[in-house]
Amino acid sequence: MAIELPENVVISKLDSLGSWCRKNSLWPMPFATACCGIELMATGASRHDLARFGAEVFRFSPRQCDLMIVAGRVAMKMLPVLQRIWQQMHEPKWCISMGACASTGGVFDTYAVVQGIDRFIPVDMYVPGCPPRPEQLIQAIIDLQDKIQAEGTIGGREFNTFARQQRKRALMELPIIRTPQIVLPNRQGTN
Amino acid sequence: MSSLSKVVASLKERFSEVAESEFRGLTRVVVPQSQCFEALTCLKGEFGFDMLVDLTCVDYLNFRDATDRFGLVYLLASMEDNLRLTVRVMLNEPDLTVPSVVPLWEGANWMEREVWDMFGILFEGHPDLRRILLPEEFEAHPLRKDYPLQGRGERHNFPVLTRGEA
Numbered sequence: 001m002a003i004e005l006p007e008n009v010v011i012s013k014l015d016s017l018g019s020w021c022r023k024n025s026l027w028p029m030p031f032a033t034a035c036c037g038i039e040l041m042a043t044g045a046s047r048h049d050l051a052r053f054g055a056e057v058f059r060f061s062p063r064q065c066d067l068m069i070v071a072g073r074v075a076m077k078m079l080p081v082l083q084r085i086w087q088q089m090h091e092p093k094w095c096i097s098m099g100a101c102a103s104t105g106g107v108f109d110t111y112a113v114v115q116g117i118d119r120f121i122p123v124d125m126y127v128p129g130c131p132p133r134p135e136q137l138i139q140a141i142i143d144l145q146d147k148i149q150a151e152g153t154i155g156g157r158e159f160n161t162f163a164r165q166q167r168k169r170a171l172m173e174l175p176i177i178r179t180p181q182i183v184l185p186n187r188q189g190t191n
Numbered sequence: 192m193s194s195l196s197k198v199v200a201s202l203k204e205r206f207s208e209v210a211e212s213e214f215r216g217l218t219r220v221v222v223p224q225s226q227c228f229e230a231l232t233c234l235k236g237e238f239g240f241d242m243l244v245d246l247t248c249v250d251y252l253n254f255r256d257a258t259d260r261f262g263l264v265y266l267l268a269s270m271e272d273n274l275r276l277t278v279r280v281m282l283n284e285p286d287l288t289v290p291s292v293v294p295l296w297e298g299a300n301w302m303e304r305e306v307w308d309m310f311g312i313l314f315e316g317h318p319d320l321r322r323i324l325l326p327e328e329f330e331a332h333p334l335r336k337d338y339p340l341q342g343r344g345e346r347h348n349f350p351v352l353t354r355g356e357a
Contacts, residue, residue, distance in 0.1 A: 076346050077326045083352055111333055111342025112325075121352045164354045 019152030022066070022092065023145040024054040029065035029089065031082060034072030036099040036131040043134040055141055062088040067144070069137075073101035074114045086121045092156050094148070096140055097123045100130045122164070195274050198238045206230050219277040227280045228290040231265065235295050240267040240276060243296035246303060248310045252336040259283055261310060265292070282312065291317040309334035 032040050043050050050056040059065045062085045074082055097117055100106035103126045105115035127140045151158045195218055203209050210221040222230045234240045244266040251257035259281035267276045291314035292299045303314040304323040311332035314320060331338055
C-alpha cells in the first residue's frame, strides 16, 4: 500500500454512504385503509419489531416520511388524497404497495375501487398476500433496502432514469363513456 | 292505542288506490306516486308513525314478473304503539320524482341523498340534494341494474403521477 491509513478511516463512495444512511432509517408513512393496516401495525409492534431494520418510526405527517406503505384497498374517492400525500413527501421517497388490493384491486373489481395504485403513483415494491404476514412486509423492506443500497445516489439520479419515469401500466382497458347528466331541480345556491 | 290492521283499514279508506300485503309478519302497503306524501303525512300525523327507520330503493329491472322499475321503500315505526309498517312507492322512468319527506322526518335528509346518489331518484323540496357517497363529479347512478359492475371508466379518469411529477 502506497498510503498508510489509520485504522479508524474507511474509504467509500459518497453515494454508497448516503444510501447506507437512508436505507437504515426509513420512516414509513402508513396509508392503512383496511385489514392490511392491522398487519402493518403488527409489523411495527414488539413481536416482529420493525425497529431491527430502522423503519419503526411511523409518522402520520407525510412531510416527515420517506417510505409510503399503502396497505389496503384504495377507493376511487380516496385516490386524490393518496396522490396529494405522495406529493407532500420529500425526495428521496419510496412506495410499498402492500397486499392484493393495493397492488391489483384484489377481489374488489368494482367501479369504486382503484385497480392497483401503480396506475396512478409510482411503486417500488409489491407485497403479495391477503393480507400479507408481517414477515412478508419485513422481507419487502429488506428488499427495498437492498435496492436503495444498490442503486441509490446522493442526488437521486436513480429516479431520473427512463424506467422510473415511465407509467407502470397502461390505462387502456376501458374507454370513458359519458352518461348524460341529470340536472338537479330546486338545488339551493344556484341561480 | 291503534292496531296495525286499523291503521291500514283507515288508510285504505282515505286513499283508494292503496294495496296491502303481508310477508313474514310484516305489513306492507303500496301507495301510488301521486299520493305518497299525503299518505306519509297522514301516517305520521294521525297514526303516530314518528320514526323513519330506513328509506331505500330497489331496482326491479330484469326482475321476474315485475311491472314497475323502481320500488321506493319507507320503513316506518311507531314508538308509542310499537307498530311497524313498510310503505312502498313504485316509480317508473321517466318520472322519477317524489316529494321529499324531510319536512316530516328530519332523518330522511341523508337517506334521500343516498337514494339520489345510487338510483337517481329526485326528491322534490329536499334542502340539499347532493351526492353523499360518490364524488361530486361522478355522473352515473351505480346501483341501477343497467350500470356495469366495473363502471364506465370512472376509475381510470385521474391524473397519473410519475416520478418526475412528484
